[in-house]
Amino acid sequence: MARNPPLAATHEASGARVIEFGGWDMPVEFDSIKEEHAAVREEAGIFDVSHMGEIRVSGPDAAALMTRLTTNDAVEMPVGRARYAAITDDEGIMLDDTVFYRLGEEEFLFIPNAGHDEEMESRWVEHREEWGLDCDVENETEGWAMYAVQGPEAPALVDGAADEELSETSRFAFVEGTIEGADCLLARTGYTGEDGYEVLCPWDDAETVWGALECQPCGLGARDTLRMESGFLLSGQDFHPTENPRTPFQGRIGFAVDLETEFVGRDALAREREEGPAALFVGVALEERGIPRHGYPIVHDGADVGEVTSGTMSPTLGEPIGLGYVPSEVAEPGTEVAVRIRGEEKRARVESPRFVEGV
Amino acid sequence: MSFEIPDDLRVLESHEWAREDDGTVRVGITDFAQDELGDVVFVELPAEGEEVGQEEAFGVVESIKAVSDLYAPVSGTVSAVNEAVADQPELVNDDPYGEGWMIEIDVDDPDELDALLSPEAYGEQIA
Numbered sequence: 321m322a323r324n325p326p327l328a329a330t331h332e333a334s335g336a337r338v339i340e341f342g343g344w345d346m347p348v349e350f351d352s353i354k355e356e357h358a359a360v361r362e363e364a365g366i367f368d369v370s371h372m373g374e375i376r377v378s379g380p381d382a383a384a385l386m387t388r389l390t391t392n393d394a395v396e397m398p399v400g401r402a403r404y405a406a407i408t409d410d411e412g413i414m415l416d417d418t419v420f421y422r423l424g425e426e427e428f429l430f431i432p433n434a435g436h437d438e439e440m441e442s443r444w445v446e447h448r449e450e451w452g453l454d455c456d457v458e459n460e461t462e463g464w465a466m467y468a469v470q471g472p473e474a475p476a477l478v479d480g481a482a483d484e485e486l487s488e489t490s491r492f493a494f495v496e497g498t499i500e501g502a503d504c505l506l507a508r509t510g511y512t513g514e515d516g517y518e519v520l521c522p523w524d525d526a527e528t529v530w531g532a533l534e535c536q537p538c539g540l541g542a543r544d545t546l547r548m549e550s551g552f553l554l555s556g557q558d559f560h561p562t563e564n565p566r567t568p569f570q571g572r573i574g575f576a577v578d579l580e581t582e583f584v585g586r587d588a589l590a591r592e593r594e595e596g597p598a599a600l601f602v603g604v605a606l607e608e609r610g611i612p613r614h615g616y617p618i619v620h621d622g623a624d625v626g627e628v629t630s631g632t633m634s635p636t637l638g639e640p641i642g643l644g645y646v647p648s649e650v651a652e653p654g655t656e657v658a659v660r661i662r663g664e665e666k667r668a669r670v671e672s673p674r675f676v677e678g679v
Numbered sequence: 680m681s682f683e684i685p686d687d688l689r690v691l692e693s694h695e696w697a698r699e700d701d702g703t704v705r706v707g708i709t710d711f712a713q714d715e716l717g718d719v720v721f722v723e724l725p726a727e728g729e730e731v732g733q734e735e736a737f738g739v740v741e742s743i744k745a746v747s748d749l750y751a752p753v754s755g756t757v758s759a760v761n762e763a764v765a766d767q768p769e770l771v772n773d774d775p776y777g778e779g780w781m782i783e784i785d786v787d788d789p790d791e792l793d794a795l796l797s798p799e800a801y802g803e804q805i806a
Contacts, residue, residue: 352718354718354743541743541744545743611720611721635743
């Protein structure tokens with residue numbers, strides 16, 4: 321049985337198309353992916369992302385546990401800030417990626433991907449026991465609704481809906497405020513390459529807050545095309561601990577790795593940084609007709625050297641784009657490669673995974 | 680939601696329509712199919728002169744989110760290919776029974792059309 325977000329009935333009544341993703345039934349398309357995508361690039365759109373997990377870590381050792389289980393630093397981090405990080409195993413292989421919020425000196429909320437909340441809750445609890453740390457770990461996934469309001473007009477829209485003044489909130493900062501009286505966490509973060517907010521509110525206030533943030537409703541389809549144009553990794557698709565094991569350096573998120581801290585996987589990642597990653601996440605732009613898709617081989621000098629992990633027709637560029645991994649020596653932008661689509665090699669070139677410049 | 684199904688055509692269960700005119704069958708996908716796919720962004724079609732078999736894949740249609748095979752409603756030889764949909768795949772969404780057609784087939788055996796669904800039967804299938 322798939323889990324349902326608090327607004328399941330509202331979405332169904334609106335005529336949205338719903339799919340199962342990460343164990344949740346979520347809207348994938350409200351109007352059309354192209355229209356929703358364009359709204360976010362040009363104006364503003366709102367996504368229901370209540371399938372994302374929420375885990376609260378609180379107590380004297382909360383910062384220590386967060387730091388030791390993610391690649392980024394939580395100890396020196398100021399209250400009121402958000403940070404992106406990977407969650408790695410002993411070998412530095414990414415199990416998931418996350419954003420965490422420092423709510424207080426001794427209190428964090430972190431956001432595992434859809435379907436990873438129970439796994440991460442267990443991982444946090446087991447390591448807390450193993451290391452004898454003093455903090456509570458609470459899986460609050462079914463207590464929170466989460467909406468992403470994204471696009472150039474999104475900051476003003478959220479500012480207008482909130483009862484507090486938000487205009488001073490910088491990127492990767494958040495405030496605890498209210499929308500029509502409902503307590504919200506309003507974070508200047510996102511997954512589209514555009515400016516905007518991610519808004520967390522209690523499950524029971526989901527309807528009120530969704531209604532107050534009026535703009536183009538967008539489904540997971542547009543969320544996917546937007547993040548692909550921005551070269552953002554999708555957990556489980558662009559990396560997977562068994563099917564496609566990758567490190568943060570291979571995934572080009574070294575900015576979220578703080579080797580000065582002690583975390584699970586740190587030593588393996590320090591070695592990899594020293595030696596240089598063997599493969600790198602790149603963009604692949606097709607020069608012939610066709611669309612690169614997950615699992616299609618990337619060919620260089622007649623040999624299969626990698627695989628596409630995500631691909632689509634870019635709605636912004638009107639061109640087919642792909643993301644995937646190639647050996648580091650092939651990763652230079654401009655390198656001629658090919659993508660094999662249904663047995664036929666289509667000419668392509670390596671590009672930066674950031675196809676569309678964003679914030 | 681209700682979908683348009685013109686009464687002068689026959690339909691394969693996998694949502695390809697066939698419109699017969701003097702031994703030639705024009706083929707496309709139904710209004711229902713284009714709506715299910717969403718924004719069509721790529722269509723791959725056979726070359727003129729290729730042989731196709733009934734219920735065999737003859738091409739591919741891709742929307743932003745999905746890749747789907749196209750199946751031939753009848754056997755025969757491809758006699759025309761709609762180049763316009765290769766350049767403007769959105770024609771499949773905008774006009775699935777008109778400008779968004781895919782190929783024309785010189786039919787081997789006109790009786791094969793009898794195996795296809797009537798517009799009424801197809802309407803029930805997608806209801």
